[in-house]
Amino acid sequence: MSFAKAGRLLIADDDPNLLAAYVLFFEANGYAIQTAVDGVGALAAYYAWRPDVVILDIQMPGVDGHAVAKEIRRMSFAPRPFLLAVTALHAPAEKAESFKAGFDHHFVKPARLPVILAAIASRPTI
Template structure:
């Protein structure tokens, strides 16, 4: 039987409890996970590791999630990673700004983990 390596997932959020919950959930669903607590560390992790997907809080210290998304898109990895914003920002303009910044999805907290999982695995389109 062929062994398929786990998809690499970068998760960045400044909420330590939420970050821990994400790690448990996505690790249990077969992802190899690395984390960051701020935007600069998230960007450094991305550039060192080049994961297939990133789950980013928008409002993080040192560099916000949108700036991280723009820089990830600038790197130009092929295939492009799936970028998911999870944030407290709920206005339509804020969602549009996230999508313009390079995110594939913009979800407003609290988001059920299965919804995020579906977005990361390409089973949801919105």
């Protein structure tokens, strides 16, 4: 697989085992990774690091993933980061809420990491 589009990836999830699996997988695929375990940490990491791609769980303590996505989109930084929700929320209304919040994709757990990687790799270039 080509790593031409690999870059900086921020992953926020309150499940430490899942977060560790994400890190192993995406580092093996050429990404530089930072992590957060909640929405506040995700926003702080985003402000400081400005990653190319952000993967967010929705149901995190404190600030949820939808609020994080809305804040990232409100900042209007260029280039625009690619936002992916990876969540247990699966109802059509919940998916619609993710897109309304500014996500580019909504994946339902347990999401297959190669499918997420393919979505990231196919993102438009800026």
